[in-house]
Amino acid sequence: MAKGNVTINVERCKGCAFCVEFCPTKVLALSSAFNSKGYHSPRVVALEKCSGCDLCGMYCPDFAIFGWRIKEAAGQEAPDAG
Amino acid sequence: MSALPEIVNPVEPLLRTERMPHIWCPGCGIGTTVNCFARALLESQRNLDRVAVVSGIGCSGRVAGYVKLDSFHTTHGRAIPFATGLKLANPSLEVVVYSGDGDLFAIGGNHFIHAARRNVDIKVICVNNLIYAMTGGQTGPATPSTAITATAPYGCYEPSFNLCALAEAAGASYVARWTTFHVRQLTKSMGEVLRKRGFCFIEVLSPCPTLYQRRNKMGDGLDTMKFYKEKSRVRNGAPTSEVALTKDGEIAVGKFVDRERPDYIESMRGRLSEQLGDRYVEMECPVCQ
Amino acid sequence: MQADPRGVLTGIHFIDGDHACCEGALAAGARFAAGYPITPSTEVVERFAARIPTVGGIFIQMEDELAASITIQGAVWGGAKAFTVTSGPGFSLMMEHIGYAAMTETPCVFVNVQRGGPSTGLPTLPAQADMMQARWGSHGDYEIIALSPNSPQECFDLTVRAFNLSEEYRTPVMFMMDECVGHMTEKVVIPPAEQVEVYPRRHTRRAPGAYKPYEPEADLVPEMVHAGEGYRFHITGLTHDEWGYPNMNVATQDRLVRRLQQKIRAAEDRLTMVDEHGLEDAEVVVVSYGITSRVAERAIEMARQRGVKAGRCRLIGVWPFPDRHLKALAARVKAFVVPEINLGQIAREGERAAGGAARTIPVTHAGGGVHRPQDILEAIMEAAR
Structure with a gap:
């Protein structure tokens, strides 16, 4: 059971892959699809491993992804910075 | 799960989202530093209406235009003197200068050393991409020896500045260096300077895949991040004289200086009230509350 | 509105033009000055440095004129009225920020006690050869206001007016003295504060959200806010739209640059002195x-x-x-x-x-x-x- 999840803003992404590379539990991979600017954005390939640590969010230079913990989100709290 | 509230990126309230996507290239690290800065600000629990960002000119100079704070995009090299005036006129503001290595240390070098000497209570974040990126990748004061640039096509043969040593020698109260790989440490460091009084300096090495790494056959942004990961050694407290950067050598990161010195306003207030006694009148700040 | 009495040294004085200029600035409400020493203007800030700690304000001596001319603008956006003082060679260095003040519509005053040039020229001797530089010195098209006093009394009176005009039109005002007027000592009458008219900052009454930093009023001048008030505004020297955001195209450039010119040119008759x-x-x-x-x-x-x-x-x-x-x-x-x-x-x-x-x-x-x-x-x- 996943403890966390990520939200991806595909259109903001420029495909640098920082999030994919530095995700500690390897939740992400670059999508083969293009966004409207021609970049490959990340997609979730192993959601069950996501801890919601938000390291992807910290690395993202384009504010296009962030991670959040399910417990906190369910508690009506906005996810913090991890 | 359907009961989950709408989840937004925690940094979103700090961004001028109507201006996204930003102008920075794919793989550029400036956005990563802004991300860390936004998180540090959120964690600091400061009143964000009282935080102002001042930038100079260049890629990093565009930070001011993307953060949803009072923000000033000034002239090339002059962010620091502008910030000095802003801070002195309204000491209740937290004033952060966000700019690049060329802006802060070539055209703005004189202002940097004097603001550090005065210990003006401003926080300087220098995104160091080793080059003038906005203008097409020319040699800058931090370009390492032998690196190829647009104006050093046979390799740079000038020595570069050791920015941290310069900051310490000039009088900075706080000096740290991180890279865009060190997001947690960088965020923590930014949080520390937001709590500290005096002239604080954080250097952040950041990829410029378009103009620095490409010309020097160092790969893309991700390759640069891996390079930072491989070459970096945390050396908290290291003498700044020993942390100079080279093109391919070790990257010393960490907090190098954290010391207490009276800041400019404290020194001014102390001296003037000692000399003038009751006749000394503090500046009335129409905006301060 | 009336001048803050703390800055007004009411009385009959026997002082030179440089000192009278300083008193004019204090009377006008200037509480911040940044400068860099240069003959024959330095006496203005020397007096300010001596006077301001008992009036309530700051003088900071900067590392050069580039710094001084932008430090004052930081202070203005922090809420102060501010000015800097120089002479020819320093005025040359300040051109960058005269342009920035014109573009960002930052009210401030540049005092130039003119000496002989070009270059270092005649440090201690008079000239009036920076008049065109005052008009055209910074790159690009912009309009400027410049005043020229001919006595220490006018150094007082017109410095007050220079500040008032800079606030009213949100423009840098050039105060073009010369070495003779600066160093000439005469009787200067400083009136009671209630007789000194001061133009207040054109601060908006709009709430954050309803306010655009560069939306012009009927007289083509936009209203202002200061850092720290919750407006979360953006200021840039780049060509910008009414929100203050960079917007670099022909139409925005045309609208902005023509407005910067017209807000002053349209007032030519009022500004004819x-x-x-x-x-x-x-x-x-x-x-x-x-x-x-x-x-x-x-x-x-x-x-x-x-x-x-x-x-x-x-x-x-x-x-x-x-x-x-x-x-x-x-x-x-x-x-x-x-x-x-x-x-x-x-x-x-x-x-x-x-x-x-x-x-x-x-x-x-x-x-x-x-x-x-x-x-x-x-x-x-x-x-x-």
């Missing part, structure tokens, strides 16, 4: 400003004694140039005689305004001293022929 005498019957008008106007006065008297109908038109406001006023004057006189301590900067403006309706005779001086009255007299006599 002249001191005239003997024009009812004049055939020859001596157009002068600053210290030269005082030498010219003697020449006008001498001409009258010789039966030549000469009159005075002293420019107090030099920029925007009083085109319409001089054009009307040119239609009813024979000639303008324009003495100035430069090689003909304002004379050419007079000639342009006259548009051929009257002759224009420059009386030049390369700097380092003032004209001899005879030199001006000869030009008047020639003009009358």
Whole structure:
């Protein structure tokens, strides 16, 4: 059971892959699809491993992804910075 | 799960989202530093209406235009003197200068050393991409020896500045260096300077895949991040004289200086009230509350 | 509104122009100055440094004029009224930030106590050769306001006005003194604070969200806010839209640059400030400003004694140039005689305004001293022929 999840803003992404590379539990991979600017954005390939640590969010230079913990989100709290 | 509230990126309230996507290239690290800065600000629990960002000119100079704070995009090299005036006129503001290595240390070098000497209570974040990126990748004061640039096509043969040593020698109260790989440490460091009084300096090495790494056959942004990961050694407290950067050598990161010195306003207030006694009148700040 | 009495040194004083300028700034509400030492202007900030700690404000001596001229603008956006003081070589360095102030519409005052140039020139001796630099020195198209005092009393009075105009039009104002006026000691009367009119900052009453930093009012001047008030606004020297965001295209550039010009040009009549005498019957008008106007006065008297109908038109406001006023004057006189301590900067403006309706005779001086009255007299006599 996943403890966390990520939200991806595909259109903001420029495909640098920082999030994919530095995700500690390897939740992400670059999508083969293009966004409207021609970049490959990340997609979730192993959601069950996501801890919601938000390291992807910290690395993202384009504010296009962030991670959040399910417990906190369910508690009506906005996810913090991890 | 359907009961989950709408989840937004925690940094979103700090961004001028109507201006996204930003102008920075794919793989550029400036956005990563802004991300860390936004998180540090959120964690600091400061009143964000009282935080102002001042930038100079260049890629990093565009930070001011993307953060949803009072923000000033000034002239090339002059962010620091502008910030000095802003801070002195309204000491209740937290004033952060966000700019690049060329802006802060070539055209703005004189202002940097004097603001550090005065210990003006401003926080300087220098995104160091080793080059003038906005203008097409020319040699800058931090370009390492032998690196190829647009104006050093046979390799740079000038020595570069050791920015941290310069900051310490000039009088900075706080000096740290991180890279865009060190997001947690960088965020923590930014949080520390937001709590500290005096002239604080954080250097952040950041990829410029378009103009620095490409010309020097160092790969893309991700390759640069891996390079930072491989070459970096945390050396908290290291003498700044020993942390100079080279093109391919070790990257010393960490907090190098954290010391207490009276800041400019404290020194001014102390001296003037000692000399003038009751006749000394503090500046009335129409905006301060 | 009335001046804050803490800054007004009411009384009768015997002080020089530099000191009077400082008192004018304090009376006008300036509580922040940044400067860098340069002859013959330094006395202005020396006095400010001595006075301001007991009035409540800050003087900071910066590392150079580049810094001083932008530090004051930081202070203005922090809520203060601010100015800087310099002379020719420093004025050259400040050009960058005169442009920034014009573009960002930052109200502030640049005092230039003119000395001989070019370059280091004549540090201790007078000139009036920065008049065109004051108008055009920074790159790009913009309009400027410049005032020129001819006595220590005017150094006080007009410094107050310079601040007021900078606030009203949200523009940098050039206060163009010269070494003679700066170092000349005379009686200066500083009135009670309630008689000193001060133009307040044009601060918006709109709430954050409803406010756009560069949305012009009817007079083409936008309202202002300060950092720390919750507006979360953005300011840039780049071409910007009404939100203050960079927007670099032909249409935005056109709208912005034309507004920056028009907000001042449209007010030309209000900004025409002249001191005239003997024009009812004049055939020859001596157009002068600053210290030269005082030498010219003697020449006008001498001409009258010789039966030549000469009159005075002293420019107090030099920029925007009083085109319409001089054009009307040119239609009813024979000639303008324009003495100035430069090689003909304002004379050419007079000639342009006259548009051929009257002759224009420059009386030049390369700097380092003032004209001899005879030199001006000869030009008047020639003009009358």
